[in-house]
Amino acid sequence: MLCGAIPGGAGDAVRALPVLLTVPQVCKLLGYHKTKVYELMKRGLLPYVVETKTGHRRVEYRAVQHLVKRLRGGRLEGKAS
Numbered sequence: 001m002l003c004g005a006i007p008g009g010a011g012d013a014v015r016a017l018p019v020l021l022t023v024p025q026v027c028k029l030l031g032y033h034k035t036k037v038y039e040l041m042k043r044g045l046l047p048y049v050v051e052t053k054t055g056h057r058r059v060e061y062r063a064v065q066h067l068v069k070r071l072r073g074g075r076l077e078g079k080a081s
Helices: 023-030 034-042 061-072
Strands: 003-007 014-018 057-060
Touching (some): 023 034, 023 061, 057 061
Antiparallel strands (some): 003 014
């Protein structure tokens, strides 16, 4: 699985998170249930890719970061919560 290095809060410590996250991983990061994450995907607010062999959905870590930034900015506050 592809991984990207993301600087942690403690000095030289670096956390490796996958570039493509599973739905349960996205749920854990956002604090949402699967239903909410799938709704965000369906509405186009959380872009995803589908693995051709398994059919599983994966979300780029950057897409999750972008969604959180938009939510914090208040632009989606009423729609996505």
